[in-house]
Structure formats: C-alpha cells, structure tokens
Amino acid sequence: MAIYPDKKDGKLTGRFRVELQRGKERYRKRWDSLAQAQQDEKAVLASWAAGEALPGPGAAVGAPEVHTLSSVIPLAKGMLWAGMDSESGCWQHMAIMETLLGRNLRLDDIDTHTVDGLIKKLKALGKADGTVNRYLSHLKTFLTWAQKRKYRVAPVSEIEFSWREESVGRIRWITVEEEQALGAFLTGRDHPKAQQAHAVWKLIQVAIATGCRRDELLTVEPGQINGNRLHLWKTKTDTPRTVPMSDHTRDLLLDLLQSGTMPTRRGLRTWWERAREHMGLAEDENFVFHACRHTCATRMVDADINVFVIKEWMGHKVIETTLRYAHVKPQNLEDALVKVGNYAPSAGQNPQFSAGFQLPPPSPTGGAYGHFSRAA
DSSP, rough: OOEEEETTTTEEEEEEEEEEEETTTEEEEESSSSSHHHHHHHHHHHHHHTTOOOOOOSSSSTTSSOBBBHHHHHHHHTTTTTTTTTTHHHHHHHHHHHHHHHHTTBBGGHHHHHHHHHHHHHHHHTTHHHHHHHHHHHHHHHHHHHHHHSSSOGGGGGGOOOOOOOOOOOOOOOOHHHHHHHHHHHHHHHOOTHHHHHHHHHHHHHHHHHOOOHHHHHHGGGGGETTEEEEEESSSTOOOOEEEHHHHHHHHHHHHTTTTOOOOOHHHHHHHHHHHHHHHHHHHHTOOHHHHHHHHHHHHHHHOOOHHHHHHHOOSSSSSHHHHOOOOOOHHHHHHHHHHHHHHHHHOOTTTTTSSSSOOOOOOOOOGTSOOOOOO
C-alpha cells in the first residue's frame, strides 16, 4: 500500500498521499479523496509496468501526472453529459472505447491513427456506420473536455475523425395489423407482471399518437401536460416544442404518471422484445420502439397534413428530415397526381378557393415594368 492519510503538523488533513518509487524515480502526489488516490496509484503502476516514463507534473490543479483514459474518465463523470437523457449511453460507449483502446492509453497519444484503429475495431464488432459516428462523437467531446482542463496538451483539432457515411435506411412504420397484434399480446398475457405489459401498451399508444421519442416520454412530468398539450422543454435537437394530444392519449399518459406505472427503459425493452418475438419479427432489426415515432409521421403524411406542420410536430431541425416521410409510400404520389388533375375544375366551380382558377397574367413588356428582361 503506497497510499497514506495526509498529515500537516501532525494532524490529519482529510486528504490522501500517493508515494511510489521505482529505482531512483520517485512519485508523490496528494489527493482530496481515497478513490482519486487509488486511481492515480493504479495509473502510475500501469505506466511503469509498460516501461513508460512519467510525464512532468500536469498543469491542471488536482490532475494526475499520468493523463490516461482510466485516470481522466472518472474525473469527467458527473460533469460531462450530466443531466442529459443520453448520459448513461454516452458513458457506456466510453467504457467500450476504453477497453478497445487500452485503459492506460495516454490522452496525448490519441491521434488520427488511434481513431482509424478504433473505427476498424468497432466495425469488427458489427457496429453500423451511424453507431460508429456516435462513438467518435463521444470520444471527440471527451477529448475536448479534457483538453480544456489541461489533461490533454495536444490540440484535438489535429485529429482527423473519419466520419462514416450514414445510409438513410428504410423508414419502418407499424402497420395497423401489427399495432393490433402488439396490443393483443401485451394486454392478453396471463403473467405475474401483467401490469407492466399493460403499461408498455399504453406507452406504445401514446408514442404512436404523439410521435415523441422514447426518452421524451419516459422522463415526462405532470407539469408538462397542460390540458391537451404536452410541452417538451428538453429535446434531442435542443428545440422545445408542444405536441397536441387527443383526450384518449392524454388520459393514457396521465394514468401512467399518476399510477406510477411508467415503464423503465429496461422494462420497455424487455416487453418490446417479447412482443417482437411473439409476432415473428425477431429478425426484423428495424422493428424497434422508435418505429412508433415513424408511424406517427407516416400517418400524418397519409392524412394529407402539410409537411411543414409535420416538421414542427415532430421537432425536426431541418425540412430534409421530414421529407423522408413524404415519399415513403408510392401511393402518395399517385394520390397527388389525381388531386392535381382534379384541381382545375374544382377551382373553377368552388368559390371558396382563395385564388380562383385563371391564367397567370402575361409577362410585362412595356410601361413601368418594361425595363425588366424576361430572363430576370
């Protein structure tokens, strides 16, 4: 044991001292907590075991002299991604990268070659390009955080992150028959935990009706419901939005909240997987809970809702995301052709049309507008 309670003038200071020696090389450091001291000791011993020399004292107050993944990650927890719905997932990704890259890898040794190697390892694990990009994004965010606190000296901007080209992929929505099958399975089970299954079915109905993301619903609070409106202050795109609800949808959501039966992430995943297997869709990797959100958007398209209204409802940051839903069903294009063909006679007969049906005015050729060219 090379960790000792720190003393000053014979009195304990509440801090801990790390003292290590290798030949003529001696290492000393004080820490505010025992956990930090133990982590520091482990990193130093690992570096020595690998035949590495310790760097000079770090510039950050309280920072370990050896800035490795294993020593800095604990310092970042509770600060980086704190309070975000994705916090747990971000740290899960960091834990996997820590294993793939090596716990004792110095932060300053992470360069473009390191990232290239990480991408190869992630792809070897079967990670999709979009998932690989999430890993790289988390690593870049972590390294930037570490650089600002001088745990890393080399600038992160010098690292080339070879972002993968993400395929648009197939939009998977839930058919009416599949929705009915989900409900029948989750509400018709004679199971000790039938209440959980019923709660998951209620949540699925709310998700399809509102198009909200999983975590937007799992973290909702009663104060966000105002009449038949659900206010979402914290979203994936950092843009608050308000989603309207029918009486039935509002009552389902309120029941989940007031009864304390709102599913957990784990419970939702468990029952969804059971239902998927029961329905014979275990091999359909796109049949996930997020398909409820796709279902809401595609049904609005089928209902002839204006694409800009759908964009606001779904909380899409750019219209291009919404337009993916505008052409998911070929029948929509055929319906549009019929409507365009019927527009002229309808406009001529219906006085409620705002513009009426008339030929556009001829292009100006003289007078006050004569100086404008046709090309303009």
